[in-house]
Structure formats: structure tokens, C-alpha cells
Amino acid sequence: MRGNETGFPADIKGCMKDCILSLFWPRKDIVGFFEKHGCTKAEVSSLQIEGESGLKRHEIIDVLFDTLNARPDNGLGPFRAMLQSLLAWSHFDPYYFDKLRKLDRAAANKNLEHLRQLQEIRDAKIKADRERRATNDAARQQATATLDELRTEYLDLLANKTSRQQRGYALERILAELARLSRLETTEAFRVAGEQIDGAVKFDGEHYLIEAKWQDKSASNEPVYQFAGKVAGKLYGRGLFISVNGFSAEVVRSLILGKEIQTLFVDGEDLILVLEGHLNLRDMIDRKVKAAQTKGLIYVHPISGAEKKA
Structure with missing residues (x-):
């Protein structure tokens, strides 16, 4: 079933990609994040992430998003699990953010805040849609004749x-x-x-x-x-x-x-x-x-x- 309440809008998925990219530097850590949130070993085992010919960081994210989207359930479980983690995210690895400066804390926080704003908008829309459906359903179930x-x-x-x-x-x-x-x-x-x-x-x-x-x-x-x-x-x-x-x-x-x-x-x-x-x-x-x-x-x-x- 697809819809506003069950699927993920393109803007939220895009922002999730930006968040993951701004939070993890090593390619193996990116893959690990997906594995911790429902991606199976079979789905990540074919990824080539080592060496010069390995997938770039953003390519890994794109491939795994496409893999989840191709599931019969549209990857709903993993996407929701990742979204929940990102909305509450507060850990910034000091080795990559502070020592090596491979990642930018301000940019990561900006992406995370943007994701929270998008989710607030989505939650408000879902609530309004649910209330409207409830009103319409109640009207349809109301007798119109004595x-x-x-x-x-x-x-x-x-x-x-x-x-x-x-x-x-x-x-x-x-x-x-x-x-x-x-x-x-x-x-x-x-x-x-x-x-x-x-x-x-x-x-x-x-x-x-x-x-x-x-x-x-x-x-x-x-x-x-x-x-x-x-x-x-x-x-x-x-x-x-x-x-x-x-x-x-x-x-x-x-x-x-x-x-x-x-x-x-x-x-x-x-x-x-x-x-x-x-x-x-x-x-x-x-x-x-x-x-x-x-x-x-x-x-x-x-x-x-x-x-x-x-």
C-alpha cells in the first residue's frame, strides 16, 4: 500500500541521504548504518566498497536506497527505522568531525534539523488527512433516511x-x-x-x-x-x-x-x-x-x- 501515511515522500528520502552522508565518513560505516536498521547481509554483500574501483560514498547510499525501494514492502521497515534514528541523532564521531575534519558538524546539524522540519510538516499533513478521512467516513456511515x-x-x-x-x-x-x-x-x-x-x-x-x-x-x-x-x-x-x-x-x-x-x-x-x-x-x-x-x-x-x- 502506498500513500502519504505509509510511504516516504521524495524530499524526506533525499534529506535522509544528505544526513547519512554528513554523519559517516568511512564507506564501511555507511554500510553498517544500513545493516543496523534492517538491511540484510544479502542486500549489502554484493556492494564493492573497497579500493579505487569501489563505490563512492553517495553511490553506496543511492544503491541501498534503490535496493530497499525494490522490496515488495518498499523497504518500509528499514526506512522508518533509519528515519527514527536520524530524527533523534546526537552523536558526532570526534575522530572524523574534529580531528580529521572530514565531516562538518554544522552541515550535519543543518541536515538533521531540516529532516526534523520536514517530518513535522509530514506529521501535520498526516494528522489533517486522518481527521478529514474520519470526518468523511463518519458522514458516509450516517443514515440519510428515517x-x-x-x-x-x-x-x-x-x-x-x-x-x-x-x-x-x-x-x-x-x-x-x-x-x-x-x-x-x-x-x-x-x-x-x-x-x-x-x-x-x-x-x-x-x-x-x-x-x-x-x-x-x-x-x-x-x-x-x-x-x-x-x-x-x-x-x-x-x-x-x-x-x-x-x-x-x-x-x-x-x-x-x-x-x-x-x-x-x-x-x-x-x-x-x-x-x-x-x-x-x-x-x-x-x-x-x-x-x-x-x-x-x-x-x-x-x-x-x-x-x-x-
């Missing part, structure tokens, strides 16, 4: 006042709003690896994928199997399949027979109970999860807990 408004909209959909496709999109929106009213974290519809996901809700630390179907009859096997496949392909996959007109007995039976339960069923009656305020979406999910975990049932009445007969 329960009464959602119930009216849903009943209008049942009265076939819109097209089938429009009903599908409207149902997704109603579910997202119900989740927000229940203080459940929601994820909007998205596509990944060619799969269309209608959205997701986070319940009790787990993310549940959602598939919402508005069909003229009980959900048939094929779309349920397809959704179950999507769920099974995710880490600790869990899903909620919503079919306004219910499910066939065959699909309920086939989804649990000899299989690990990962998908729970929700129908139009369940939604009405939530929209009428008998329980909220969080409570409904909790009761369906309880039935699945304690009884192995995936299609139950959310209030009585009784298995629904498809």
Missing part, C-alpha cells in the same frame, strides 16, 4: 411502482440505510476480480457480503450457488443473501447439506419486521447468526427463531 421513510419506499417497491432493475438498486440502498440506522459499518457495492458484490456490512467484527435479489419467485439455486462461491473465496467468508420473495426448499437444503455454513438467508418478511421497528438490522443478523451457530439453520424467523419452511 425508518418511516424507508418503510414507505419499500412498500412502494412492493406495489411495483418502479421497474425491476430500479427495484434492485433501491433495495440495495434501503439495506445500506438500515445498516447505518443500526450503527453497522457498510461498504457500498463494488466489483472485484470480475465479481459484482452488492455491498457488505460489518457485524461483530466480521464482514458479511450482501446479495440482494428482487425476483418474481423464490430464489432459485443458480444465483444462490454463485453467491456462495463468492463468499467461499474470501477469508473467513460470510454472506447474507436477501431474496424478497423467499427461497425454494431445494436451495435451502442443498446449501447446508454436508457443507460449512457461510451464507444466511433473509426474505421480505424479515425486512418488513425490521422496517416496522420490531427489531433492527443488527438484531436480525445476530439472531440469524445464533441460529446458524447453535442449530445449523440458515433460514429462520428473526423473532421466534423457528426454522422457516420454504
Whole structure:
């Protein structure tokens, strides 16, 4: 993952190079600094640093920075470790700074102070970005409709006042709003690896994928199997399949027979109970999860807990 909070801006990396160059004189000491902060033996063993043909001091730093940048993790650990050390640096080897005068203390301090200033600017920007994201995330998770408004909209959909496709999109929106009213974290519809996901809700630390179907009859096997496949392909996959007109007995039976339960069923009656305020979406999910975990049932009445007969 790249970004302001995880990576290092070019100006900070450039200043880190200047700091290292102004703090260490022997080439082996430069290499040693990298080794102490996460560079592996394999990454430094190929460096030619001895003799006239050896890499110059600045070339060693450039090569090792490039080596770290080429890591799958972009060298994040070593870069952060080096940055932390440089920000708190206070040791100036008297042999090279005072006796031989190979290094200049004033120049080194200037580079270190510049690095601290750059980091302060970066910290302030990260904080501002984090606060802005938190504000935006909170706004996205805030419900924009009341329960009464959602119930009216849903009943209008049942009265076939819109097209089938429009009903599908409207149902997704109603579910997202119900989740927000229940203080459940929601994820909007998205596509990944060619799969269309209608959205997701986070319940009790787990993310549940959602598939919402508005069909003229009980959900048939094929779309349920397809959704179950999507769920099974995710880490600790869990899903909620919503079919306004219910499910066939065959699909309920086939989804649990000899299989690990990962998908729970929700129908139009369940939604009405939530929209009428008998329980909220969080409570409904909790009761369906309880039935699945304690009884192995995936299609139950959310209030009585009784298995629904498809």
C-alpha cells in the first residue's frame, strides 16, 4: 500500500541521504548504518566498497536506497527505522568531525534539523488527512433516511411502482440505510476480480457480503450457488443473501447439506419486521447468526427463531 501515511515522500528520502552522508565518513560505516536498521547481509554483500574501483560514498547510499525501494514492502521497515534514528541523532564521531575534519558538524546539524522540519510538516499533513478521512467516513456511515421513510419506499417497491432493475438498486440502498440506522459499518457495492458484490456490512467484527435479489419467485439455486462461491473465496467468508420473495426448499437444503455454513438467508418478511421497528438490522443478523451457530439453520424467523419452511 502506498500513500502519504505509509510511504516516504521524495524530499524526506533525499534529506535522509544528505544526513547519512554528513554523519559517516568511512564507506564501511555507511554500510553498517544500513545493516543496523534492517538491511540484510544479502542486500549489502554484493556492494564493492573497497579500493579505487569501489563505490563512492553517495553511490553506496543511492544503491541501498534503490535496493530497499525494490522490496515488495518498499523497504518500509528499514526506512522508518533509519528515519527514527536520524530524527533523534546526537552523536558526532570526534575522530572524523574534529580531528580529521572530514565531516562538518554544522552541515550535519543543518541536515538533521531540516529532516526534523520536514517530518513535522509530514506529521501535520498526516494528522489533517486522518481527521478529514474520519470526518468523511463518519458522514458516509450516517443514515440519510428515517425508518418511516424507508418503510414507505419499500412498500412502494412492493406495489411495483418502479421497474425491476430500479427495484434492485433501491433495495440495495434501503439495506445500506438500515445498516447505518443500526450503527453497522457498510461498504457500498463494488466489483472485484470480475465479481459484482452488492455491498457488505460489518457485524461483530466480521464482514458479511450482501446479495440482494428482487425476483418474481423464490430464489432459485443458480444465483444462490454463485453467491456462495463468492463468499467461499474470501477469508473467513460470510454472506447474507436477501431474496424478497423467499427461497425454494431445494436451495435451502442443498446449501447446508454436508457443507460449512457461510451464507444466511433473509426474505421480505424479515425486512418488513425490521422496517416496522420490531427489531433492527443488527438484531436480525445476530439472531440469524445464533441460529446458524447453535442449530445449523440458515433460514429462520428473526423473532421466534423457528426454522422457516420454504
